[in-house]
Amino acid sequence: MKAAATPQKRRKILPKAQRRQQLIEATIACIARYGLASTTMHMVTREAGLSVGIANLHFKTKENLLRETLRYVAEEYHKGQIDIMRGREADNLSNRLTALLHFQLGRGVTQRHKMSVWFAYYGEVGARPVYQKIVSAWDRAAARELELLFASVIREGGYTDIDPGELAIGYAALIDGLHLALLVTPRELTKQNAKKIGRDFLRRAFPNHI
Amino acid sequence: MKAAATPQKRRKILPKAQRRQQLIEATIACIARYGLASTTMHMVTREAGLSVGIANLHFKTKENLLRETLRYVAEEYHKGQIDIMRGREADNLSNRLTALLHFQLGRGVTQRHKMSVWFAYYGEVGARPVYQKIVSAWDRAAARELELLFASVIREGGYTDIDPGELAIGYAALIDGLHLALLVTPRELTKQNAKKIGRDFLRRAFPNHI
DNA sequence: ACCCAGAATGAATGATCATTCATTCTCACG
DNA sequence: CGTGAGAATGAATGATCATTCATTCTGGGT
Numbered sequence: 056m057k058a059a060a061t062p063q064k065r066r067k068i069l070p071k072a073q074r075r076q077q078l079i080e081a082t083i084a085c086i087a088r089y090g091l092a093s094t095t096m097h098m099v100t101r102e103a104g105l106s107v108g109i110a111n112l113h114f115k116t117k118e119n120l121l122r123e124t125l126r127y128v129a130e131e132y133h134k135g136q137i138d139i140m141r142g143r144e145a146d147n148l149s150n151r152l153t154a155l156l157h158f159q160l161g162r163g164v165t166q167r168h169k170m171s172v173w174f175a176y177y178g179e180v181g182a183r184p185v186y187q188k189i190v191s192a193w194d195r196a197a198a199r200e201l202e203l204l205f206a207s208v209i210r211e212g213g214y215t216d217i218d219p220g221e222l223a224i225g226y227a228a229l230i231d232g233l234h235l236a237l238l239v240t241p242r243e244l245t246k247q248n249a250k251k252i253g254r255d256f257l258r259r260a261f262p263n264h265i
Numbered sequence: 266m267k268a269a270a271t272p273q274k275r276r277k278i279l280p281k282a283q284r285r286q287q288l289i290e291a292t293i294a295c296i297a298r299y300g301l302a303s304t305t306m307h308m309v310t311r312e313a314g315l316s317v318g319i320a321n322l323h324f325k326t327k328e329n330l331l332r333e334t335l336r337y338v339a340e341e342y343h344k345g346q347i348d349i350m351r352g353r354e355a356d357n358l359s360n361r362l363t364a365l366l367h368f369q370l371g372r373g374v375t376q377r378h379k380m381s382v383w384f385a386y387y388g389e390v391g392a393r394p395v396y397q398k399i400v401s402a403w404d405r406a407a408a409r410e411l412e413l414l415f416a417s418v419i420r421e422g423g424y425t426d427i428d429p430g431e432l433a434i435g436y437a438a439l440i441d442g443l444h445l446a447l448l449v450t451p452r453e454l455t456k457q458n459a460k461k462i463g464r465d466f467l468r469r470a471f472p473n474h475i
Numbered sequence: 476a477c478c479c480a481g482a483a484t485g486a487a488t489g490a491t492c493a494t495t496c497a498t499t500c501t502c503a504c505g
Numbered sequence: 506c507g508t509g510a511g512a513a514t515g516a517a518t519g520a521t522c523a524t525t526c527a528t529t530c531t532g533g534g535t
Contacts, residue, residue, distance in 0.1 A: 066500055067501085068511085074513095091388065092389060095493080097491095107514080107515065110493090111495075174388045174391065175388045178388020180384070180448060181385065182298065191452075191453075195450065198453065227446070228441075228445070228446050233442075236437070240404050276483060277531085279482085281482090305522060318484055318485065319482090321524060479531105479533100481531095484526105488524085490521105492522095495517085496517095501510105502508100503508105503509100505508090
């Protein structure tokens with residue numbers, strides 16, 4: 056008697072770029088579920104529905120895979136912000152501020168598994184200079200863009216006594232802190248409320264705009 | 266010929282509480298230097314100048330040691346805050362706000378290795394419910410205290426249109442975010458500047474006090 | 476001075492994991 | 506339809522690590 060026929064998954068050959076993407080997404084899923092510390096190559100490749108060896112084929116080492124995954128996540132988040140800040144559709148500065156806030160605290164970004172991945176890497180930044188370099192490069196780019204936006208708002212509103220650079224750092228810190236609060240103490244803070252808190256921050260700085 | 270005499274460290278017997286403390290501090294040092302993921306029991310016990318077996322003697326497992334270490338770190342930080350907020354010396358509310366800010370962004374708390382440990386654990390919160398419970402318990406306590414302080418300030422200043430609970434969450438988020446910025450992009454933000462940003466936040470909310 | 480409860484040690488064990496590579500399989504191309 | 510370049514596989518390997526426990530050592534009690 057033969058063993059019960061396992062539905063024999065047929066091997067599929069795909070372009071390199073596609074496999075890399077698939078592995079990066081599996082990595083994100085595993086980090087969100089099990090944490091950066093206990094994510095193994097077996098988990099990642101199983102999650103992707105592939106064999107163990109595949110990881111080595113496309114990314115030389117685990118370290119490489121983790122690095123590329125961070126690059127992907129960082130780019131996704133920061134590019135999203137920058138696109139909104141540079142956006143031409145919302146020429147109105149008030150609308151642009153609001154759109155930014157809604158992106159930063161909206162459904163897409165504040166999904167628990169996305170924030171988990173984000174902070175998992177932040178947690179290793181203190182010990183891994185490579186991660187710090189990747190994150191800080193994107194952070195700098197977003198901070199510059201935010202400073203420009205705030206400078207425009209300050210000019211338009213005739214606000215005095217506000218340094219756009221400092222306000223940008225403060226606003227970015229507030230948003231990061233709200234993400235952390237949503238992750239750590241979700242019971243105490245709804246996304247709705249987080250948005251209101253962000254909006255209040257902007258309103259106290261730019262009362263004529265918000 | 267005998268081997269070069271290693272200075273033969275004499276075995277020392279100490280009370281349990283003292284050894285536990287010693288191991289927790291060694292754990293903190295290792296996490297700060299190598300990260301939570303790659304900290305091993307050998308590292309920790311070597312850092313403490315003791316043998317490997319000692320860890321199992323005082324903490325049943327590695328998981329226990331890490332949990333107790335988080336408890337220690339969380340308590341240290343949050344108790345420091347709460348003590349200031351409840352402090353009787355500074356009966357003046359303005360002074361109390363300032364003292365709090367100086368503690369939160371001062372030399373003691375913002376040391377790189379302390380923030381590293383803090384965020385290392387935050388990074389695992391998404392995957393380890395135990396960590397979340399420990400951190401969120403302390404967070405809640407500090408948030409309640411901060412809300413009371415802000416409520417007093419609001420009453421004294423006759424500020425309208427401010428919800429003390431929401432402002433407390435916002436302020437706490439800002440401070441967390443500033444810690445993150447100090448850790449990730451220290452080049453872009455001095456502690457001096459972080460304090461100014463925190464102070465500006467309070468000033469915009471409580472203009473008569475700051 | 477002696478003893479022994481239990482604190483401390485560290486070599487040994489077994490589990491887990493990243494990485495390798497001989498082999499199998501696919502499919503674009505002639 | 507046949508073929509070979511190279512994509513994909515997964516059992517095997519060796520390294521690392523948490524945990525164990527037989528043994529050694531210490532110091533308070535007598």
